Amino acid sequence: MRTWWPDGAKHGAAKARPEVGDIIGHDFKPWRVMEVRDSPLREGESTWHKPYMLHLRPAHLDTWRTAMDEDIHGRVVGMRWPILGEHYPVCVKCGDLTPCREIVATETAARSAENATRFETAGVCPACEEVVTHRQQSVTWQENVVAILGPAVTFHLRNKCFWGAYEYEQKWSREYPDRPLRFHCGGDLVNHGDGTYECSREGDCPGPTARHRLWSICSDCCVPRPRHCEPGPNATNRIQPQLLHPQESSDA
Ligand SMILES: [Zn+2]
Ligand SMILES: [Zn+2]
Ligand SMILES: [Zn+2]
Ligand SMILES: [Zn+2]
Ligand SMILES: [Zn+2]
Structure with a gap:
């Protein structure tokens, strides 16, 4: 799914780290940035982005109010925040920033119906x-x-x-998790020069054109050595060529 982006924010004006006072779009709602402060890297964490803590308040609420029950706090690593102006478009039906949840859901359903056809x-x-x-x-x-x-x-x-x-x-x-795959192997494949190949998944290998984790050329058993590490579509598995699944026709 595409990431949601409010209509009221320009892509070019997005910020990786908003400033206090900014209004940002988050989860279909406008929020006022109350506080931004650095957050130390966690143990084992490695990132190009400088993590920070963000304190947000619903934008329609008084900034100086003391009750903070609707405020949210979170730690942020690597984000692009949509920055809204003081006047931003909201849906009259539900009050969300536009496009609202309902519009997004309708568009998503239309796209997957198109895919299903x-x-x-x-x-x-x-x-x-x-x-x-x-x-x-x-x-x-x-x-x-x-x-x-x-x-x-x-x-x-x-x-x-x-x-x-x-x-x-x-x-x-x-x-159908128990059925064998035709296009994905995931094993390590060694290509030989005689039209055969070997795969670490041996007899379970679905075939030479399936996606593998690694391809390589055999070291010194074949003369001539194969020129490519990817075997041709008709290469046979040295271990035991399997019947391919699912049913396929190949009367070309
Ligand atoms: Zn206005
Ligand atoms: Zn709406
Ligand atoms: Zn070989
Ligand atoms: Zn394989
Ligand atoms: Zn086609």
Whole structure:
């Protein structure tokens, strides 16, 4: 989700450390800065930003009032604060700074609906929104985890659509954690010069094109040595090539 930014604040006028008297937007409300003071680094903390303590009071309240039950205090490390003028736009319906919570929620829902529509047509790749033809290599998940009650999800198996498929699989695996992955390995891979490779996850490795933690070239077992540490898409696993999951067609 994008970070919320009040309409009444200019991006160029943002401050990393506001000054006493500034009005800042925070959590949909305007706050007056009452106090700013340095805060020492905590044990083990390392940051480029100088931490500080911030004492805030709702902006509509009298600055000199003594009751402080609505004030908030917090330690800040690395922020960009929206600075408001003395007159700032608020929503007449709810009193929040605009865009208010309700507007943000509506926009967010609209965006995710738009995303979900990409997953509603069987046989259309959600990454490029093109039809997947029988001649193209593709990968299909029977379970649609984006569009509720939607059809099976098919992505092209090609560079252009790789990240879409990768992200879909990550999302899918959160609902089906026991199923093996096709696009993510996470192991350390060694590429050989004879069209084979080895992976630290051995037989569990989903394949040469899956994301790995590390790629390297074998040290001195192959002549000629492989030129790249990333194996080609047809390289075979030395340990034991596995059947790929999920169902995929490759009649190209
Ligand atoms: Zn005004
Ligand atoms: Zn509102
Ligand atoms: Zn595609
Ligand atoms: Zn080798
Ligand atoms: Zn692997």
